[in-house]
């Protein structure tokens with residue numbers, strides 16, 4: 398499967414038409430390097446998302462197990478929604494975001510790490526189902542690399558807004574407050590929804606845009622009904638995803654630079670988790 402293809406043609410990853418594997422630019426849509434150095438078929442065998450969805454879900458599951466194992470005596474078993482929840486210390490250690498880590502401990506890089514952590518079995522299950530539902534669809538529209546960029550930008554925007562609100566808007570009623578400690582993929586998920594709404598408004602399928610609006614409103618309202626949901630992270634994620642999608646422009650084809658930026662971004666956010674753990678251990682002594 399990893400054999401490099403040097404002759405013949407491949408299906409352009411941006412427009413789906415046949416192009417020579419060696420051409421610099423797709424003659425149909427203008428995408429540069431549609432042959433992906435001869436590895437287009439390998440990437441396409443991974444699916445529309447180039448395997449990024451499996452990577453995101455896999456990393457979230459592994460980190461969820463690690464945050465449980467790092468402090469087994471602190472695992473919560475209370476209500477349905479806090480079933481098998483990692484301890485606060487475990488989540489802080491691995492890079493939870495929010496007003497306390499960001500403004501209290503100067504752990505600003507946690508805006509990148511927090512999307513990978515979850516607060517319980519139901520939390521991770523719900524979020525991963527939404528990732529599986531939305532990320533492949535977003536990849537088909539924007540390309541796999543730009544889906545990842547939207548996902549990462551939205552997560553960071555959500556946690557930045559929530560941490561800021563947690564630190565400076567504490568006078569608001571509790572359901573409108575930011576978070577002291579916050580985690581989860583839902584800010585990034587709201588970002589995918591925001592990008593699909595933008596796609597609908599930018600001349601893409603209006604059915605997709607309307608469906609994304611419906612889901613965002615449904616999940617947004619759900620967040621105000623359920624206690625303990627970080628509504629600022631949802632709002633920041635939606636706006637961040639919408640803005641990133643606006644900037645990336647779904648009417649233009651994905652470029653190979655987007656794919657590189659996606660890989661670098663994923664690497665940086667997993668490094669943020671590692672850095673959180675190293676600095677956290679030093680802090681906790």
Ligand SMILES: [Zn+2]
Nearest residue numbers: 409412423426
């Ligand atoms: Zn093309």
